[in-house]
Amino acid sequence: MKILGIQGSxxxxxxxxxxxxxFLETAExxxxxxxxxxxxxxxxxxxxxxxxxxxxxxxxxxxxxxxNKIFPSIFSSDIVVISSPIYFANIPAYLKNLIDRAQEFWVxxxxxxxxxxxxxxxxxxxxxxxxSDEKDVFDVxxxxxxxxFDSLGFIPKGSLCFGNIQNEGxxxxxxxxxxxxxxxxxxxxx
Numbered sequence: 001m002k003i004l005g006i007q008g009s010x011x012x013x014x015x016x017x018x019x020x021x022x023f024l025e026t027a028e029x030x031x032x033x034x035x036x037x038x039x040x041x042x043x044x045x046x047x048x049x050x051x052x053x054x055x056x057x058x059x060x061x062x063x064x065x066x067x068n069k070i071f072p073s074i075f076s077s078d079i080v081v082i083s084s085p086i087y088f089a090n091i092p093a094y095l096k097n098l099i100d101r102a103q104e105f106w107v108x109x110x111x112x113x114x115x116x117x118x119x120x121x122x123x124x125x126x127x128x129x130x131x132s133d134e135k136d137v138f139d140v141x142x143x144x145x146x147x148x149f150d151s152l153g154f155i156p157k158g159s160l161c162f163g164n165i166q167n168e169g170x171x172x173x174x175x176x177x178x179x180x181x182x183x184x185x186x187x188x189x190x
Contacts, residue, residue, distance in 0.1 A: 001189065003027050004077035005037040006070075008084035008095030012039060015129040015171040019162070020083035023127060026181045031190065036073065040094045043070060047097045054104035058112060066101055079123045079189055080154060082145055086130035089140050099148045106151040117153045123189060124149030126159035129171055133164035157188040 005024045009016045020037065027033035043065035053061045060067060074080050084091045091099070109117045126145040130137045138161045149156040160180060165171050174180075 001027070001031065001033040001079065002077045003033050003035045003079045003081060004073050005035065006074075006080065006082045006095075006098070007037060007039040008082055008091055008098075010041050010092055010094055011085075012041075014085065014168065015165050016083045016085045016127065018171050019127045019129060019160075019177075020081065022177060023081055023083070023160075023181050023184075026178060027185055030182055031185060033079075036077075038070065038073065040070070040098060045070070045094065045097045045101070048100040048103055054107045055111060058104070058108055060101060060104040062101070066098060070098065074152065078121065079125065080149070080152075081125045081127060082148075083127040084141065086128060086132070086137055086141060089137060091141050091144060099144060102148055102151045105153070109151065109153060118155075119153045120155070122152075122154045123157045124152070124154040125157050125184070125188065126161075128159065128161040129165040130161070130163050131166045137163055158184075160184055 003024060005020045007017050007020050024035040024037055028035050045066045046062050046064045084095050108114045124145070126142060128138055128141060138159065142159050145159070146156040162171060162174060
């Protein structure tokens with residue numbers, strides 16, 4: 001099992017980074033997974049400019065780290081886990097750039113109807129934290145992530161989200177965090 005963790009926060013060593021690291025460490029130690037983590041702020045990711053070259057050529061013409069490094073890492077993984085904080089009921093801009101650029105894969109899947117696009121053995125999962133504890137605080141982001149994975153042909157397997165994470169270190173106080181992560185892996189990927 002090869003797992004790619006994508007850290008979507010612009011801030012390193014924050015709560016969503018701790019959550020992703022905990023997930024990857026559990027998968028590695030408990031289940032023997034091969035893991036890799038990337039922090040998207042370390043990469044040159046240009047935004048989608050809505051040019052629709054992908055509708056003509058089936059490929060995005062923007063040449064950057066997303067095209068040359070991140071998407072190849074995504075497609076060579078069995079499981080992609082995205083971790084992100086919530087910014088104004090949505091994901092941070094760096095992560096949104098990555099997701100918007102998946103338009104070329106949506107085009108391949110839904111306009112060109114490429115055969116065998118859905119990868120029955122590839123899965124996506126979302127981890128998130130928010131300062132708010134409002135019931136619907138994760139609604140927008142979980143849908144966004146679900147549609148992103150769908151565009152790639154990955155099967156979205158759900159999310160593990162924690163509200164009321166106001167201060168640095170709050171996520172570390174979650175008593176059953178490792179147990180919850182282990183259960184997610186067992187229920188979704190084994």
